[in-house]
Amino acid sequence: MSAPAGGGGAPRAFGGGGAGTFATFFSGGGSNLEQSVVGAIQNLTGVSTASPTFSTTGYVDGTSAFIEGIDPSTYSAAAGALNIVSGTDLSNSSIANQIVLGQSFATNIGLSPGMTINVGPNSTGGAQYTVVGLYSTGNSFTERFAYVTLANAQAIAGKPDKVSEVYVKADNPNEVSTLTTEISDSFPGLTAIAPSTFTGAAAGLAGTLTSFFTIIGLTALLAGGFGVVNTMMMSISERTREIGALKAIGAKRSQIMGIFMSEALLIGVIGGFVGVGIGLLFCWVLPSFTGAATTSRFGGRAGGAGGLFGGALNAAPTPEIVLLSLGLGVIVGVLSGIYPAWRASKMNPVEALRHI
Amino acid sequence: MVQAIDLAKRYKHGRKPVNALDGVDFVIGKGEIIGIVGPSGSGKTTLLNMIGGLDRPTQGRILVDGQNLGELDDGKLAEYRLKKIGFVFQFYNLISTLNAAENVELPMLLSKVSREERENRSRELLGEVGLAMRVDHMPDELSGGEQQRVAVARSLSNNPSVILGDEPTGDLDSKSAKHLMELLWDLRRDKKVTFVLVTHDPLVVSKCDRVFSIRDGKILREIVPKQKEKIVSDEERLSMDTLY
Numbered sequence: 001m002s003a004p005a006g007g008g009g010a011p012r013a014f015g016g017g018g019a020g021t022f023a024t025f026f027s028g029g030g031s032n033l034e035q036s037v038v039g040a041i042q043n044l045t046g047v048s049t050a051s052p053t054f055s056t057t058g059y060v061d062g063t064s065a066f067i068e069g070i071d072p073s074t075y076s077a078a079a080g081a082l083n084i085v086s087g088t089d090l091s092n093s094s095i096a097n098q099i100v101l102g103q104s105f106a107t108n109i110g111l112s113p114g115m116t117i118n119v120g121p122n123s124t125g126g127a128q129y130t131v132v133g134l135y136s137t138g139n140s141f142t143e144r145f146a147y148v149t150l151a152n153a154q155a156i157a158g159k160p161d162k163v164s165e166v167y168v169k170a171d172n173p174n175e176v177s178t179l180t181t182e183i184s185d186s187f188p189g190l191t192a193i194a195p196s197t198f199t200g201a202a203a204g205l206a207g208t209l210t211s212f213f214t215i216i217g218l219t220a221l222l223a224g225g226f227g228v229v230n231t232m233m234m235s236i237s238e239r240t241r242e243i244g245a246l247k248a249i250g251a252k253r254s255q256i257m258g259i260f261m262s263e264a265l266l267i268g269v270i271g272g273f274v275g276v277g278i279g280l281l282f283c284w285v286l287p288s289f290t291g292a293a294t295t296s297r298f299g300g301r302a303g304g305a306g307g308l309f310g311g312a313l314n315a316a317p318t319p320e321i322v323l324l325s326l327g328l329g330v331i332v333g334v335l336s337g338i339y340p341a342w343r344a345s346k347m348n349p350v351e352a353l354r355h356i
Numbered sequence: 357m358v359q360a361i362d363l364a365k366r367y368k369h370g371r372k373p374v375n376a377l378d379g380v381d382f383v384i385g386k387g388e389i390i391g392i393v394g395p396s397g398s399g400k401t402t403l404l405n406m407i408g409g410l411d412r413p414t415q416g417r418i419l420v421d422g423q424n425l426g427e428l429d430d431g432k433l434a435e436y437r438l439k440k441i442g443f444v445f446q447f448y449n450l451i452s453t454l455n456a457a458e459n460v461e462l463p464m465l466l467s468k469v470s471r472e473e474r475e476n477r478s479r480e481l482l483g484e485v486g487l488a489m490r491v492d493h494m495p496d497e498l499s500g501g502e503q504q505r506v507a508v509a510r511s512l513s514n515n516p517s518v519i520l521g522d523e524p525t526g527d528l529d530s531k532s533a534k535h536l537m538e539l540l541w542d543l544r545r546d547k548k549v550t551f552v553l554v555t556h557d558p559l560v561v562s563k564c565d566r567v568f569s570i571r572d573g574k575i576l577r578e579i580v581p582k583q584k585e586k587i588v589s590d591e592e593r594l595s596m597d598t599l600y
Contacts, residue, residue: 241447
């Protein structure tokens with residue numbers, strides 16, 4: 001068995017049957033894997049379930065779509081069940097040619113459970129399928145996958161007895177790594193990938209993004225701090241005579257410092273609230289700019305940049321983030337005000353009063 | 357009482373030494389109105405700053421009510437200015453973001469006087485200077501004469517012993533200047549405050565009990581009332597050379 005490495009199926013949550021209850025990983029690659037490999041993997045020691053999938057593209061009711069063929073009897077156990085929100089999941093019932101659609105995809109083209117539609121490799125023709133259910137992932141991109149039985153998908157692509165990927169559930173989650181190696185060694189040309197590989201990469205990416213945005217944030221804080229210093233120094237320069245008058249009537253250095261530190265604190269507080277307000281507004285409008293997947297390729301209306309991000313980006317501001325932002329604004333304001341306030345307090349009143 | 361003993365202030369302007377004050381001696385009694393006259397650069401403002409604790413002498417002593425100002429650190433000098441001194445400047449130097457009452461309250465605020473007392477006293481003082489109806493006005497809503505009267509009221513906030521005026525009528529028209537001097541005269545009578553006024557204005561000179569004529573950092577002569585009457589009678593033909 002040789003097949004190009006790498007998978008091409010519908011992205012699913014790892015361990016989708018329950019957080020941390022079992023380990024599931026992909027095995028296989030491309031769309032030229034012989035179906036018989038599924039049984040061989042199933043027979044490996046330590047394998048609980050091996051569930052094949054076949055990925056192809058086609059047309060659903062004249063609209064292009066990703067078509068995912070699955071084995072209803074084993075898919076849920078290995079990859080986790082679809083979140084059916086209307087109708088039912090695929091089953092080994094008497095209904096031939098069943099199809100389960102993503103909720104947003106179905107809504108866009110006006111389909112609902114019970115309807116009969118044409119599904120095939122081309123925009124016209126094909127076979128009659130019954131929409132038995134709708135699923136939801138909360139992500140308009142992943143809802144563009146249409147699920148049919150493995151045999152139906154193979155027929156649409158004209159590739160009987162071929163599979164794209166095999167989802168494997170291990171008996172023991174701690175044996176995932178061992179099984180991954182065994183499968184890769186036992187079946188040359190196959191690539192077995194554990195979820196930890198992806199989560200590790202995702203964590204690394206998240207870490208990189210966090211570092212990136214932290215640097216951006218620190219740079220912004222630094223720039224803001226310099227802005228406050230500059231603004232206050234200009235203010236002090238303009239108010240030199242005023243400072244001289246205050247000193248002449250008896251203001252102490254500490255009182256002069258207190259006046260300007262209070263102003264710096266106020267700048268920090270106002271700046272913090274304005275910044276948080278703008279940030280929250282940005283969070284609110286972000287989905288509008290990144291949501292509504294571009295369905296023009298599939299005949300629907302083109303939306304925002306969802307196609308780029310795989311769906312709407314939703315920011316999740318937490319109270320901790322808001323308080324941290326406010327706090328940083330105040331701190332930057334206060335720290336930035338120290339030097340200008342000190343300069344003001346040190347002014348010679350005689351020279352200040354002569355200032356024009 | 358204000359007493360200066362061999363008072364001197366020397367500093368360097370670049371490399372050139374400057375004797376702003378060069379051995380000044382005087383005694384000013386409680387409740388006197390003293391004028392200080394002299395050409396520009398003669399040391400008038402420096403002398404005022406010495407009395408006000410804004411500058412320190414290089415030599416000699418300046419005593420106010422027995423306190424040697426040279427012995428006070430910066431903090432104590434600030435407290436001295438707050439409690440003992442009131443300043444009236446040529447260009448008023450009111451805080452533009454505070455109204456008339458708030459400007460008058462400012463020294464009391466620095467002295468940590470209670471809010472109620474501050475408000476009452478500021479209204480009382482503004483009434484005494486004829487601005488009872490202008491307490492809520494901002495400085496830019498007041499005429500020059502009115503602003504100077506607010507400054508006078510401010511200078512009286514903490515019941516000072518001495519009020520120092522640096523060209524108090526310098527930016528006023530003759531009518532406003534006359535009113536201001538009449539006000540200062542009344543205040544001296546009612547509150548027994550000592551006034552020391554640097555001036556080029558013959559009208560101010562005419563109201564002073566004594567006038568010190570300064571040139572090159574030294575008091576050249578002291579004009580007493582008898583001589584001052586002569587100046588007043590010849591006011592129309594008065595020249596600065598005669599005065600100095």
